[in-house]
Amino acid sequence: MSDFETVIGLEVHVQLKTDSKIFCSCSTAFENPPNSNICPICCGYPGVLPVFNKKALELAVRVSLALDCAINEYIYFERKNYFYPDLPKNYQISQYKQPLAENGFIELINGSKIGVERVHLEEDAGKLIHAATASLVDYNRTGIPLLEIVSRPDIRSALEAVEYLTSLKQILQYIGASDCDMEKGSLRCDANISLREKGDKNLGTKVEIKNMNSFKGIRDALLFEEKRQKKSILEGKKILQETRLWDVDNSKTIVMRSKEEAHDYRYFPEPDLLDFAVTEDLINLERSGLPELPKDKKERFIKQYCLADGDIKVLLSALWLADFFEEAVANFNQPKQIFNWLTGPFLEQVNGLDGGFKTVGLCPAKFAKIVEYFCSDKLNNLAAKKVLAKAIVSNRDIDEIIAEEGLAQMSDSDDLTEFIHLVIEEFPKPVEEYILGKETTIQFLVGQVMKRTKGKANPKIVKSLLIDALSKLK
Numbered sequence: 480m481s482d483f484e485t486v487i488g489l490e491v492h493v494q495l496k497t498d499s500k501i502f503c504s505c506s507t508a509f510e511n512p513p514n515s516n517i518c519p520i521c522c523g524y525p526g527v528l529p530v531f532n533k534k535a536l537e538l539a540v541r542v543s544l545a546l547d548c549a550i551n552e553y554i555y556f557e558r559k560n561y562f563y564p565d566l567p568k569n570y571q572i573s574q575y576k577q578p579l580a581e582n583g584f585i586e587l588i589n590g591s592k593i594g595v596e597r598v599h600l601e602e603d604a605g606k607l608i609h610a611a612t613a614s615l616v617d618y619n620r621t622g623i624p625l626l627e628i629v630s631r632p633d634i635r636s637a638l639e640a641v642e643y644l645t646s647l648k649q650i651l652q653y654i655g656a657s658d659c660d661m662e663k664g665s666l667r668c669d670a671n672i673s674l675r676e677k678g679d680k681n682l683g684t685k686v687e688i689k690n691m692n693s694f695k696g697i698r699d700a701l702l703f704e705e706k707r708q709k710k711s712i713l714e715g716k717k718i719l720q721e722t723r724l725w726d727v728d729n730s731k732t733i734v735m736r737s738k739e740e741a742h743d744y745r746y747f748p749e750p751d752l753l754d755f756a757v758t759e760d761l762i763n764l765e766r767s768g769l770p771e772l773p774k775d776k777k778e779r780f781i782k783q784y785c786l787a788d789g790d791i792k793v794l795l796s797a798l799w800l801a802d803f804f805e806e807a808v809a810n811f812n813q814p815k816q817i818f819n820w821l822t823g824p825f826l827e828q829v830n831g832l833d834g835g836f837k838t839v840g841l842c843p844a845k846f847a848k849i850v851e852y853f854c855s856d857k858l859n860n861l862a863a864k865k866v867l868a869k870a871i872v873s874n875r876d877i878d879e880i881i882a883e884e885g886l887a888q889m890s891d892s893d894d895l896t897e898f899i900h901l902v903i904e905e906f907p908k909p910v911e912e913y914i915l916g917k918e919t920t921i922q923f924l925v926g927q928v929m930k931r932t933k934g935k936a937n938p939k940i941v942k943s944l945l946i947d948a949l950s951k952l953k
Contacts (some may be wrong), residue, residue: 483674483712485705486682487634488596491647493626493657494603494665495538501602501624502529502572502752509663513617521602521622523568528751535624538656539579539600540757541765542626545650545772546595548583550757556600556749565605565616573601573627575746579757585630585646586774588792593643594631601625606664620664626656632671632682637701641694644668649773653798661692668697673718674708683708684718688732690725700725704732776801784814793822799836806843811851820850824864828871840874841867848877861934862886889936892944895928898936899944902927903952913949921945 497507503520520527543550554577558570578599584592603623608615628647634640648659648666659666668691673683688704691697708718723732771779773795780791780801794801800821807817825846832838849870853863858881869880881887889895902924903910913920921942928941 482677483709484677484679485635485637485701486632486673486675486685487636487640487701488632488671488685489630489634489640489643490669490671491628491630491644492603492667492669493542493628493651493659494663495535495624495626496655496657497532497534497538497624499532499534500622501532501535501600503622505622507623511619513615513619516619517621521567522618523570529572529749531752531755532624535600536755536757537761537765538624539598539626540761541654541769542628542651542656543580543583543598544762544766544769545654545656546580546583546585546598546628548580548595548598550580550762551577553577553754553756554579554600555754556752557746558749559601560745563604564614565607565618565621567605567618567621571602571604572749572752574599585643585650587639587642587646589642591633591639593633593639596629596631598626598628601627632673637698637705640670640701641698644694644697646773649795649798653770653773653776655770661694667692670697670701672701672704672708674705674712684720686718686720686732687722688725689722689735690727696725696727699730700732703730707732784808786814786818790815790818790822794818797836803843803846807847807850810844810847811854813850813854816850816854817847820853820863821846824867825871828868832872839871841871842874845870845874845877852877852881856937856939857881857888858886859888859934859937862888885933886935889932892940895932895936895941895944898928898931899941899948901931902945903948910949910952914952921949 494507495501499505500507500516500521503518505518505521506516508516520529540550554574556572557575559573559575560570562569578597580598581596583595583598585595586592603620603625605616605618605621608617630643634643651657651659651666657665661667670688670691671685672688673685675681675683686704686708688700691700704723711718719737721737722735724735726733777791777795780786780794781788784791786794794804804814804817804821807821808814811817829836829839846867849858849863849866852858852866853860858866862881865884865886866877866880869875869884870877906924906927909920909923913924924945925938925942928945929936929938
């Protein structure tokens with residue numbers, strides 16, 4: 480791609496975290512039976528009147544502030560007219576000419592800023608489920624409050640697009656605006672991509688890509704389309720402005736519709752909703768309630784905990800992980816040890832739970848105690864992991880588990896000496912090999928002592944005692 484520059488813009492649809500839909504009181508619960516969260520309003524029956532959800536507006540303002548956008552003083556909704564089986568009204572209530580907010584940005588790790596062109600509110604459509612001989616429609620999602628976040632064409636690679644989305648997702652989760660669960664459709668993304676010769680300031684013919692339901696899918700679709708467009712340009716073919724779908728099974732984009740087939744949405748002001756004022760009081764209230772954003776938390780973590788950038792990136796990847804880490808460090812001030820155990824044995828066990836972190840009962844203070852006991856040689860590595868496994872769901876007292884399971888580490892030299900002598904007598908050949916200079920044999924002998932103490936012995940002390948005992952046999 481050395482002769483060309485890739486230009487990418489992203490349109491992200493985010494489901495706002497409200498209990499009810501944007502223009503009616505129907506539930507937004509995800510796993511309810513099909514077509515159970517619907518009413519005459521969200522299905523567009525004649526004579527019904529929509530009522531704007533105040534919570535959706537508050538969350539939308541919060542997002543706009545977190546993205547450093549300028550918020551418009553007045554907003555209004557418009558009808559976006561089109562027919563599709565999962566759109567029962569044959570129109571969508573959205574914003575076009577007067578969005579909620581404009582001209583923001585997201586700063587990436589490398590310091591580059593990706594502009595946010597606009598942020599606007601709209602309602603979601605339903606969901607089609609394609610079966611072998613028919614297509615089924617579930618209207619539960621109809622009327623779910625969405626926030627569309629449109630970037631400027633400032634993204635220059637597929638990897639930068641994923642970095643932008645990762646940063647955006649973190650911000651949305653940190654401020655409590657959305658759970659951003661892509662499997663549930665809470666975060667969806669369309670991409671516009673074009674190529675131009677390096678140095679050319681004019682934009683090339685853009686292609687829109689849809690049907691990408693993971694960050695990996697977005698990256699792969701953009702990489703494929705980048706190569707496809709370059710090949711076409713080099714062959715002297717014209718790039719057509721069209722919408723393409725990402726074919727996951729065949730790892731390629733396929734044509735959905737051309738520019739000539741694009742919809743004319745015939746926007747006009749929504750007659751059943753008044754214009755709305757976005758007051759300074761509301762803006763100030765949401766600004767004052769903004770939590771610490773990921774970029775600010777990163778700067779603080781660097782100064783406060785002296786961890787490597789890679790470690791901090793892992794911690795900030797999920798708000799619950801960053802919070803758990805901080806509470807644990809507050810109870811045992813060894814950030815690196817807490818990080819190692821948190822991102823190692825702890826996450827390994829969390830990932831094995833059916834409900835993930837939601838089913839974890841272990842509080843940060845008790846987790847910190849396990850790490851502290853390991854660092855102070857009260858528990859060896861194996862015993863500490865056993866205690867963690869016992870406590871991770873139950874949140875039982877750590878000392879109680881240690882006593883009940885007999886997991887306290889043996890560190891007393893007098894207690895271990897007997898086991899040392901037994902192993903030396905039982906394994907004369909490895910002992911002889913060590914004496915003759917094969918120093919790696921010591922690990923086998925340490926393992927035998929650990930086996931006889933049922934994993935309770937302190938391996939460092941065992942190794943030291945063995946070396947001392949064997950040196951006397953030379």
